[in-house]
Amino acid sequence: MWTRWASYSLRVNHHGGATVMPVILHGPGYSTYARTARLALEEKGVAYELNEVDILTGKGHAPEHLARHPWGKVPAFEHDGFTLFETLAITRYVDEAFPGPALQPSDVKARARMTQICSVVDSYGYAAIVGKLFWQEAIVPMQGGTPNAEIAAEGLKVTRQVLDVLEGLAAGDLLCGGSVSLADLHLLPVVEYLRMTKEGGAAFAAKPKLSAWWETMNARPAVVKTRPKLG
Template structure:
């Protein structure tokens, strides 16, 4: 079977989640870089794979897929290596819940506003929009507090083992920690902060560090 191909930029949090899933499985893969800042995600070739212009897109042996959550579950079920999903109903539900929370409530304020303004705009020689940042902070605090509550005494986001929820969370927390506001926000949620530190030590995280 051919190695799977991920289409998207190394610096995307969603691309990183898929890469981490493959790394955790010990599966070989190819990364086909698609730069969203120069608009390559709007090229017809890419839109044929992902009509909404979002990264990543994925292909494995002729099977094409998009939506990160679908891809990481496919990876977990397809490749050898440790299971990345709880086997019990409650663990599975908690994992799915946390992935949904990351996508719906963490990514928009933390990556979509704070990280874009603090880390990306300066790279594009643009001035950060302080109002957008100020608006993002209460939403970021709220979602971090909820993640803190849900993690509780668990060793990982959704229970006692590493799961796809951790792989969805790590890229977002990593970027958050690189912003000036991130230190203070993470200090308010010690369990989230400790989980971030633990996940960041994994080879899968180190091997997929974004090059912004």
């Protein structure tokens, strides 16, 4: 399904007319990684089309999507004939290629912290929080299966460690201080699902800095607009 958003980037062609050059993001509304890319587009005010490739029904491995992403994952991105996959590459490109508020701190240490937090989310947080905890508690029952308590417990153990680390790294109401950065946008969709789990939600609520961060982020129009509709 194609969802059309506000407008397109325009380019003047050799006849002097305007050629429509849409930004396209391939990925479903429920995907955390696709939501991170959308958050970056929304925060920058970039108009885009969303092609909701439904990975839960195998569409990620259809030939047309494998041509966009060799591992059949989402998101994949297109702008002006330029294609990308891997969310951090996409969000950095969106920040650097378009006008609008900067989503990466100019201070070198704050920027390194931002990359570190994105990497913690990607390397440890997502697999534990979404891949194990949320998956067993929410997706498996939704698909008619029986949750595996051992996998959920493994997920919760790593989740607690990730939360301890992030609580320690967070600068304040925004993870890198100053204004919203890619670190906030990479973490937010994962936390949305974490808060829906019983013990994960409680572990998150026990973290004062992260809880204040959530309240700040949750009020942002981009966050409200991209909130997944589940069920």
